[in-house]
Each structure stands twice: as C-alpha cells, then as structure tokens.
Amino acid sequence: MSTVDPIRWPLEAIWQAVEPTLPGFTCEVLPTVDSTNTELMRRFKAGQPEPTLLVAEQQSAGRGRLGRQWHSQRGDSLMFSLGLQLAPADWSGLSLAVGVSLAESLDAASAVHHRIALKWPNDLWLVQNKTERKLGGILVETATFEGQRYVVIGVGINVHAFELTLQESTAIAPNCLQNLQPDADVTSTLLRVLPPLVQTVLAFAQFGFAPFQARFALRDVLAGRDVQLSDGTHGQAHGVTETGALLVHTSSGMKEITSSEVSVRPC
Ligand code: BTN
Secondary structure: OOOOOOOOOOHHHHHHHHHHOOOOEEEEEOOOOOOOOHHHHHHHHHHOOOOOOEEEOOOOEEOOHHOOOOOOOOOOEEEEEEEEEEOOOOOOOOOHHHHHHHHHHOOOOOOOOOOOEEEEOOOOEEEEEEEEEEEEEEEEEEEEEOOEEEEEEEEEEEEOOOOOOOHHHHHHOOOOHHHHHOOOHHHHHHHHHHHHHHHHHHHHHHHHOOOHHHHHHHHHHHOOOOEEOOOOEEEEEEOOOOOOOOOEEEEEEEEEEEEOOOOEEOO
C-alpha cells in the first residue's frame, strides 16, 4: 500500500458496537505515533482516563514484551491499543484472556477453525501445514495515577506480509493473516476483533481468567512440548492454571511460571 492511499477505518461502526457497554468510549486513528501504548499512558497521566481505542497507521517506536521492538508497516499491520479504567480482583491472566478473544474472533472467519494458536503469555501464532509462526502479539500495561488504575491493552497483528529490513531479517519472519484469509485487511480485522475484545475485558474484570482457561487450552501451542525458559531451565509444558500461570514440569518438579520477565520457547 502506498503512503498516500487513505485507509477507511470503520470507527463509526466500532463506536456504535462498543459505546453501549462502555459509556464514554471514544476511538481515534493517528497517521503516525511512537507507540499507541505509550500515547495512551501519556494521556492517562495527563488526566484523560476515558475508555479509548487508539489505532495507529504507523508506529515509530512500537514496543513488544520484554523491551523488544515491534516492527510494522503501514497498511500491513493492524496496531491498536485499548485503554480503560479497570478494577479486577486479580489481574493475572489478562493477556491470555485477550489472546483467547483475538484468536476466536480471527478464527471465526476461517474455513477451518483452530488454526490460530496461543503461545503463553502473549503471542498469537498461525499454525498451517505443520509450520507455526508468530502472527501477532499483545502488550498489556497498567498504571496508577492519583488513585486511579488504568490498563492499556496493545495489540499488533500482521495482516499482510511485509518486507523486513536487513537488520530485522535476522529474526524469524512473522506470519500474516492473509495466508489464512486472503481477503483480510487491517480495517475489517479491526472491526472483527474489537467489539468482542471489549466484552472479554469486561468479563475478565468481573470473573477473572478462570472462565477462559479451557478456551486457552484448546489453542495452547506449548502444551505437552519440551520448552526452555529464558533462565536456562528445561521442562515440559503442562497447560496453564486458572490464574494463567504456565505449568512446566522440570527435573525439580512442577513449576508455576508467572514472571513477566520469563520467556519460553519450544525446543
Ligand atoms: C509482543 O509481541 O511482544 C507484543 C507486541 C505488541 C505490539 C502492539 S502494536 C500496538 C501497541 N503499541 C505498541 O507499541 N505495542 C503494541
């Protein structure tokens, strides 16, 4: 897509679907921003805690988990953040519940379901013809300011394939949604995933992760596989607990992995 082609975002349809359950909800598209997560956090700290969907056509400093960069290209990646005040009794498992919602929404348009898998704690994977590669990621961040707790749920989904720069190409090339759904584009993908995502976040605030546990298990790409944790530990993944912790059977017994500083990869 050229940089001059306008992208027609379905903001009105999204607003109509979401506002009745999220009073005060607003949505906005920015042609470019450093990071939609960073921008919503800035706004919250400047006294704007209203529920907001912020979509970026381009990000100059997109962020992933563990300080990683999120690479994207205009029109090829769907990049948005949803910011709102939330007060769940327990925050554990929110990024997993978000992943379940996104995977179910994206799979609903596929001829064959359950091709979108989830890799604990925040990755969407596309599993196709025995190959599996990352399709998207979730970055959940929270902040407290003047007694108010705010959460920003950032989502990046590769919709079309895009060229990686020479520096980026040392990483495994990500997959893209168009390989599964040839007519997918960033606007229809946003409309498909956003209203169910809002419902998911509100349900999570009320009931926590437990109602999502079995749905996560259906798509858990690590289950039963040998994994290596970033601290060097090896083990076998055994699903997630009802608070979203990853169970790993290691030589020193079953471990519950909750640390957001730990990364896990299949061996
Ligand atoms: C990951 O893979 O570790 C998470 C990637 C999250 C990327 C999205 S794009 C929209 C939002 N803004 C960001 O800077 N990051 C998230």
